[in-house]
Amino acid sequence: xxxxxxxxxxxxxxxxxxxxxxxxxxxxxxxxxxxxxxxxxxxxxxxxxxxxxxxxxxxxxxxxxxxxxxxxxxxxxxxxxxxxxxxxxxxxxxxxxxxxxxxxxxxxxxxxxxxxxxxxxxxxxxxxxxxxxxxxx
Numbered sequence: 001x002x003x004x005x006x007x008x009x010x011x012x013x014x015x016x017x018x019x020x021x022x023x024x025x026x027x028x029x030x031x032x033x034x035x036x037x038x039x040x041x042x043x044x045x046x047x048x049x050x051x052x053x054x055x056x057x058x059x060x061x062x063x064x065x066x067x068x069x070x071x072x073x074x075x076x077x078x079x080x081x082x083x084x085x086x087x088x089x090x091x092x093x094x095x096x097x098x099x100x101x102x103x104x105x106x107x108x109x110x111x112x113x114x115x116x117x118x119x120x121x122x123x124x125x126x127x128x129x130x131x132x133x134x135x136x137x
Contacts, residue, residue: 030059
């Protein structure tokens with residue numbers, strides 16, 4: 001089977017899985033996908049849907065937007081914001097509540113500086129959405 005052009009999604013997923021100290025089987029079970037399917041995604045043989053990426057992100061406790069950018073679903077122009085959010089969410093030295101407060105402060109600064117849309121979402125989760133994801137809702 002030929003490799004699909006999905007950027008570095010598979011490599012990125014493998015790295016995140018290893019950082020989370022999860023086996024392929026553990027991540028597959030947590031995300032509700034089959035072990036062979038996840039293996040194919042990591043090897044670049046399958047291109048997962050946005051829904052599957054969201055399930056994987058939830059299981060890895062990372063931002064779904066980060067995976068969307070890696071998969072080419074989200075526009076690259078939001079990459080800095082996505083990477084900042086991902087770095088905050090991945091920091092093991094602060095707890096989940098502190099991460100959410102930090103994300104809220106970050107978003108308020110972005111709005112104050114006119115770099116974040118007001119009202120409608122720009123394709124990124126609000127801090128409340130991310131908190132629900134982190135809590136497993």
